[in-house]
Amino acid sequence: MPNFSSPAWPIASRIFASLVGGYLFTWGLIAITIAGLIPLGVEFHDVEMGMLMLGLLVYLSLFLWGMATDKLIWLWLILFGGGVAMTLLASVVQQSFLQGI
Amino acid sequence: MFSSFRQAMAWLHTWFGMTLGFILMVVFFFGSLSVFDREIDRWSIPETRFEPQVMPSFDEMLLPILRSVEPNEEDYNTNMPLLHDLSQGPMTPRTELPADEFWAYTTHRDPVLIMGVGFRVPQPLDPEGHNHIHGNITIDPRTGKALPDDQLKIGSKFFYPMHFSLNLNWNRIGIYIVGIAAFIMMAALVSGVVIHRKRFREFFTFRPNKQTQRSVLDLHNLTGMVALPFHFFFTFTGLLIFASFFFFPVTHTQLEPLHKYHEMVEANETGLPHDRAGVPAEMASIDAMVAKAKQRWAEKDMPGEVGFLQINHLDDANSYVSIYRAGSDRVALVGEGMHFSGTTGELIREEPPRSAIAEVEEFLTGLHLQHFEHWLLRWLYVFGGLVGAICIATGFIFFVEKRKRQHTLQGSSGSQVVDALAVTTVTGMLVATVSMLVANRLLPAEMVGKGYWEQVVFWGSWSVMLLHAFWRSSAVRHMRISPAWREQSILFAVLAVAAVILNWITTGDHLLKTAFHYWPVAGVDLSLLVSSAIAIYAARYLKKRENVAVNKAIEFSAQNLEASRG
């Protein structure tokens, strides 16, 4: 049984949320942007490359923010909630676009 | 938890840097060596010490050789059972697989020509997949003679992959480890600037005569700041190169359907056939296509030689030939690809001008992959990489210097462990590298599995250095400098000179000769000698410092004794 009151706990939670949550959020952002822009006629590799470049910087900023913020709850909510929401939405958008052709 | 942003950044910088820094040390050092990977190849395989050539006649020389290549046995044994559909009958025997794809690759730094064949799996499990078994060959482009391919290209096949994958190939885990370390490197750079932002006022400061903790911090800040653009851009572009396949494979997993759809649209636009027609056909002259491609490049005001050539859907009515320019005169890897019909030799597609995003991306990856011809910039990259290594190494030493007193008083061995690992990743890594070069010259060229034994020597000597570093590290607990630093420096210096002498004895190439005729080998020899001289200097300096530290350590234990009595 983990000891939640140990001083190691908040730091472990913070690192996990920043690294994994930040990754998930970035993934979602890249996915939703690609899935959203392709139907608008933007060139595939342009969106992909642009989003990978931007994504790395977004991930870096999220990670640094996560390591520094006081509001751990918000950190969890935004990164995991936002990440999952955008990822799911991307799949929905992709499916409806490909079905529409 | 942290009282300020700056404090959070300091925590991150210290602890992530301390844990992943050891990986980054390997990445920066072997990355620096990779700048001259082909030169190290020439040094380690004396049969290939000749000048780079332009791509020879494809029809006359390369085609007959490619036709004789057989599928690689190991590749067949591992991948054939995975790709083949057993329900359609037994596996096609290895030597009867039909060739589907030919390619040839040359660079301005490679005297040898690398070629390969992709063999088709006739009854694949997944007809949509990339169903290829490969067979590669390296030849001497002057004669067409096959060069033994079983010798390890130490530069481009060991040191170079070391810097992005640590040569840990199980499930590509090395690439992911390096990826996380590189990401933390970016975070460490930003946090480092946040913590030390006041230091910009004394930008050029290094005070070697202050106490170790102070002067090491000076050097850490100085090396971090002067090469900050290099550090950031190389880390960022390194991640970018691997991003789409490894770190954010969004379009290869979740959005794979969208990607497939795009490929289909693109294939329609380009007119390049995606699949074989299944109708056998004769191939037209490839040399004529090469001549046409060169003419088109010259017309576009970028004359050049062929760097990469690939024949797709070989001997089929749908075959096409893609010819790319060797990008040696600019940063971006622009191939200016020309695609020809394989059966008629007609130009069917010329790659259109790139979009702005593609240009940025090609510049960024090009600046990291450095296929260009520019010896000054190459040396400047080596400088940048080594400055990065100094920055990381001084980070460890600062960590140890700051904490060793406290750790000793608390009976913790933390700084002792970090110091031993720092020795292993600084001097130990140098010893391992140069041991491999010595082994390369000592083991006979015709030895079976020579490359394997060279790797054994590399990892073996590195492990011995690790044990040695831990064995000698108890000095740190007594507030002294671990003698392992000095001893491994001396060992490195001796081995580096030995490598140069062995190169002379086994190949007859000594510096007076190579310096005038063959710079790739002269450069490696000279670098070894200079490194050796620096290591000797460092060892002597460390000896002096060790003596000073002994006096301090005696003082410290006297104080300690008093404190425990009082």
Added chain:
Amino acid sequence: MVEIVCWVAAIFATMLGMASLSLTLPNHWRQVTGIETSLPSRSEQLSLRILGYSSLVVALLLCLAADHPSMAVLVWVMLLSLAAKGIATILTWRQHWLKPLVWLFNRTELN
């Protein structure tokens, strides 16, 4: 051959630029003059800064003369790092090499 001349000139120009810029920082100014209390005056700082940045611009032009622009920018950025490291090394062990620069702008302090 022309490009080698350009590169060597660019190396010197970046060194000069970094040296001038280093002297605008009070710590390094004191290191070179050797006088604890001495400070660069406003006008000295300004002229050093102008000399510093214009040398760096000259270096960029020299790099552009030698190479394709995309390559030249990389060479220039890397030369800036090299020069910064070089000037730091000079300030550590050979401060007096920079005295002519101080002397150029300030004739009273050194005599």
